[in-house]
Amino acid sequence: MNRPPRFSVAIPTYNRRASFLPQAIEGVLQQSFTDFELIVSDNGSSDGTADYVRSLADPRIRLVRRDPTIPAGEHFAAVAREAVGEFYVMHQDDDLLHRDFLARADAAFTAHPEAVIYSCPIWRQAHGHGYHSRLLRHREGHDDMAVIRDEQTVFAGPYAAIQFFDPIRQFLHPTLAVRNATLAEIGGYDPGATYQSDLVTQARLLFHGTLAYDPRPGGVSRVHPSNFMRTKGKAFRKMFFHNSHVELISAFEQAGVPWQALLDEYLGKLSEKEILACLFEWTYYRTPLELQKLGFAALRRTQKSGRHHVRQCLTKLGPRNLMRYGFSHWSDAGETSWSLSR
8 A cells, every 4th residue: 555645736727727737846856855645626618727737747746627717715725635745835836846846844743743735935926126035024033043064943833923914924825834734634735715725824824833933935926917816896805805914813812822912923023114113004994993003103112203103004004004994993994804805
């Protein structure tokens, strides 16, 4: 009887045969660590995706064809259930993995058996400015010297999860691998229609173990006009990001994790500019009032004077966002989820 592979890498895809999918597949097949399976889940594509994948005739590839097309949340949940490897990597069909990503992940999980997620930064395209990436914040045991030595660091799960409230994501798919047994233990990815399943699932995983963090970038996130969020209107985006914060808070509270204390600690490590970036998103999307209050309190601690504080709020957040914050004080608009089907 054949043993399961060390890693299952899954690429859920839809009509990307002529653009990004071939490179995404090639990046996985060229991994220096070879104990993996590649699941390509074709969500009812009409561009010959399934025929293309079959033509590769690579025994490491397992094609799953879904017809008719199912919603994105259901698709992510379904393809995760297909994985039989000890560790699972969800890989978008328009991104790329560094050839040593699986090798690094294998080394991290071997060295840190308590880890439920291995992750690293990702290079993200910034048109006109090349690529950029962002590291997790300094904490005891993780500083600039650790970065230049390529040292992996272990972060407590809840502290890592609290950083999902930051609008700039420090770690995200595909440059993260999760322990499949823990994923099954928490019920897998939520197949709901709110599209928050990746962040919320990662937070719930981190309540069960640690994050093994590698400062070396592990792939490329490509920015293009057909990115999921770029195809959606303003109303959808507002509901999406509002619900992200509502559902993250709910996940922390259901697990009994003190998110307010952890977030206050995290905000205390940010600069004035970074706190303003958080506050801009939290007020714009009318997130729960407790979240906004933490941001304003953290910002006030960085200010030299009350006058400077007022000026920064007016110029960096804008009157409209300040009005949204005030509106949240006397209504429940920031406390409930909106339906993305409206």
